[in-house]
Amino acid sequence: MSRTSLRGRSPASVFSALGDTTRLELVARLSDGKQHSITELTDGLALTRQAVTKHLQVLSGAGLVTRKRIGRESRFDMRPDAIADARDYLTRVSDQWDQAIARLRAAVEE
Numbered sequence: 001m002s003r004t005s006l007r008g009r010s011p012a013s014v015f016s017a018l019g020d021t022t023r024l025e026l027v028a029r030l031s032d033g034k035q036h037s038i039t040e041l042t043d044g045l046a047l048t049r050q051a052v053t054k055h056l057q058v059l060s061g062a063g064l065v066t067r068k069r070i071g072r073e074s075r076f077d078m079r080p081d082a083i084a085d086a087r088d089y090l091t092r093v094s095d096q097w098d099q100a101i102a103r104l105r106a107a108v109e110e
Contacts, residue, residue: 014086017062022047023055027078030065035075 017023022045029041042052056076059065064082068075 011086011089013062014064014082017058017064018086020055020058022052023059026052026055026059027064027083030076030078033078033080035068035077037073037075041076 018027025045026041030036038049038053038056041056042049045052047055056065056067060067062082064079065076066079068077
């Protein structure tokens with residue numbers, strides 16, 4: 001399996017970015033398909049805007065989130081293709097394991 005099989009993104013960086021509960025919460029908030037300000041994303045979290053911004057930078061670096069400047073405000077939104085790529089990657093890995101288990105089962109049953 002290629003190390004860059006997520007459209008140029010490292011699978012490790014994508015899964016590492018998703019391996020934090022705060023970032024998963026941000027992904028959940030952004031998954032509604034709308035652009036959100038940092039104020040909207042921080043609402044209800046026990047974190048400062050600066051902390052949320054750092055988490056968004058990690059998500060952005062992994063290709064999961066984009067940032068757009070609208071006037072003086074930054075707006076963030078999800079890149080659904082990045083999540084789809086991660087799902088496809090996991091499906092390929094799962095299929096490989098299924099095939100390996102089937103080969104092992106066949107060898108044991110012979």
